[in-house]
Amino acid sequence: MQDQVDDEVAANDVRLVGRLTAEPVVVELPSGDTLVTFRVSVQRGAAPGSAVAGRAAGQRVDSVPCTAWTPRLRRSIVAWRPGDLVEVSGSVRCRFYQAGGATRSRVEVEASAARIMRRSTAA
Known part of the structure; x- marks a missing residue:
């Protein structure tokens, strides 16, 4: 019964x-x-x-790594420009990979949907 309750409240x-x-x-x-x-x-x-929270050290923003895997989403995102205001929806993923003989990990957002909300005015 506990597993069923956990499944109902868990979200990513x-x-x-x-x-x-x-x-x-x-x-x-x-x-x-x-x-x-x-x-x-x-x-x-x-x-x-x-x-x-986060203000004591002067950090005002977080830079969040994201990935897109589906062909349609990839085609859309590669047309984005630095400074564009975007909305990304997805899930947090922890990826493991080999680099330099060691296993490393990376946390990122795997996008399931994404769109430009406003284009950057910078050329």
Whole structure:
């Protein structure tokens, strides 16, 4: 019964609204799979119960790594420009990979939907 209750309250849904920090990058993996990686800079809000979370160190934004795997989504995202205001929906993923003989990990948002909310005015 406990597993059923946990399944009903567990969620891995992310919605980011922020600025694209750099050009999206197309990556071909050794497996032959292709993905697009990009970063979204989002304003850091106060944590629940705290009026100044993250402010003491002066950090006002978080740069969140994101990936897109589906062909349609990849085609859309590669047309984005740095500074575009974007909305990304997806799930948090922890990926493990080999680099330099060691196993490493990376946390990112795997986008299931994404759109431009406003184009950057910078040329």
